[in-house]
Structures are given as structure tokens and as C-alpha cells.
Amino acid sequence: MTFDEEWARLQAAAQDELNATRLNSDGGAGDGADYAVSGEELRPVHEVAGELADELDRNGSLARNPTHVAGIFLRTPGLETGYALIEVAERWQSQADALRSACRRIAGHVDATVRAHSATEQETLADLRGASAPASNPRLDALDGGPSWHEAR
Template sequence: MAWEEWERLKAQAAERHATQMQLNQVEPGMGGAPGAAPGSYGDLRVRQADLARIGEHAFELFDRLSNKGRVAVPSSRQAAGDLTRQGFALGGGLQHVAGRWEEQLDSLRDACAHISNHMRVTTKLHQGDEHYISRQLSSIDVLDAGFDERVVKPGDKNPVYMPHKEQKDD
């Protein structure tokens, strides 16, 4: 396929996509009941373990891309140099492909690193929020217990909060 043909096909595809209407809803049978309120689908829940797992997978992908994604680059660059020295125009093309491969690989590795770091930071932030909320709630319990101790001895319930029993006179 020639470059001009590729550009023409891309332009046609973009033109077809620009003239289509896109509805802001899920197709029937694609999840959720038609016409159902969004609240009926349930709440979004994210657990710390889920975030940590996403971060771990992103880090593993980053490592694999670093170790295995560059294997062909040195030999491709060497072949490109050899072809260029021998007078083949293909050498310049191969050099360009190897350079683009490295650029795209670096971009993908950066995205994986960003996801991994973001999940790690998000996990720490949420843990900090959980600890803060726990401390605030425990301080309310301590404060509430202090009010009870002023009226009665420690450990006994405040009679203000207990229902009064009617005494029977015999």
C-alpha cells in the first residue's frame, strides 16, 4: 500500500466517523436494563487490594517492556547501518522504524510507570483518609464517654439515656 493510499483511506475513515451520530446510552443487551436509573446498577467500589493489584501489573509490564521490548533494537540499528553503507535505501527506512519503535516503547513504559505510581499514591492517600476517619470517630467515642462519666461513675450508663421505669406503689 502506498503512502498516498494510506492517507486517503485515513481521511475517508475520519469523514465517515465525523458524520455519524453517537447516542449517549448503552445498546440494549450490553448491560443494565433499558431505561433503568443509573443508581439501580449499584455503587462503584474500589478496594485497596484492587488498586494494589493494578499497580503491580503495571509495574510488571513496565519491567517486561524494559527487558524484552528493546531486544531487536540493537540488531535493527546495526542492520540499518549495514544496508545504508551498502547503498540500499531500505537502510534509512529500517533506521526510522527502529527509532519509532524506541519512541513508542518509551511512551508505553512511561504510561505503565505513571499507572503504577498513581496506584501506589492513591493507595497511600486512601489509607491516610481511613486512618484520619478512624481517629476522628474514636475521639468522638472518647468525648461521649467523658460526658457519661461526669454524671455517673465510670462504666455506668447515664440515666438520661435510659428509659425510666415506672415504680409500682403497693
């Protein structure tokens, strides 16, 4: 292979790689789909996570005391049932607390995400509405003697 052939092959490979990694191109990897979720679609996730956390607050510990008491009464020599029940009650409480915390975190994150994106969209919309004239491009202005929209004002 000659130098020119090798050079052409390397340039073609580099161009292919550039095309594959360029954003917003049809030639890149993947199907080009973009995932978008609206605040209305996230609202049920927020509500269910909050409801589950509230339900765990109200009812997550109802069986803890009776199970613990039963475990104490069943701690007889030679039987492990009582100790196992106490372990179950403690593990249940630990898991219920972790689930409640995760639900609160999910609800809070969804709420913060929707608020942040809503604020960003409002700012972008205000910026777009506030843009009254196009920015001056010195190269284009030099071609036709200056921006005509300045003179119209």
C-alpha cells in the same frame, strides 16, 4: 393560562429539577450505584504495570542495535529498506519509552491513591473512635432544660 397556573407549573418543574440533582436521592437520574474499589482490587493493576515497566527496561531495546545496523547495511542507492528499518528502530524505541513511562505513572498513581485513601480512612476511623459525646445542640437543649449527658459526667 392564568398566572396561578403558570406559577404552579414553574414551581413543580423547579422541584422536579431539584429532586433530579439532589445527592443521595432515589428520584434522581441514574441508578444510584456508586463505584468503589478496594486496595486489594487495585494491587494487581499496580503489580502488572510495574512488571511491564521492568520487562521493558530489560528487553525493550534488545532488537534496537541489530535493527539499526541492518538498516545501515541496507541503505543502498535506490532502496528505501535501510532507511525504513532505521525509522522502525527509532520509532520502536520512542514507543517503548512512552509505554514504560506510562506504566510507571500508572503504578505510581495506583500506589499513591491506595495510600492516600488508606490514610484518610484511618484518620476518619480515629476521629470516630475519639468522639466521646454528641455535640450540643442549643435548640434541643433549650427544649428540655439542657443536655443531660453533661450532668452525668
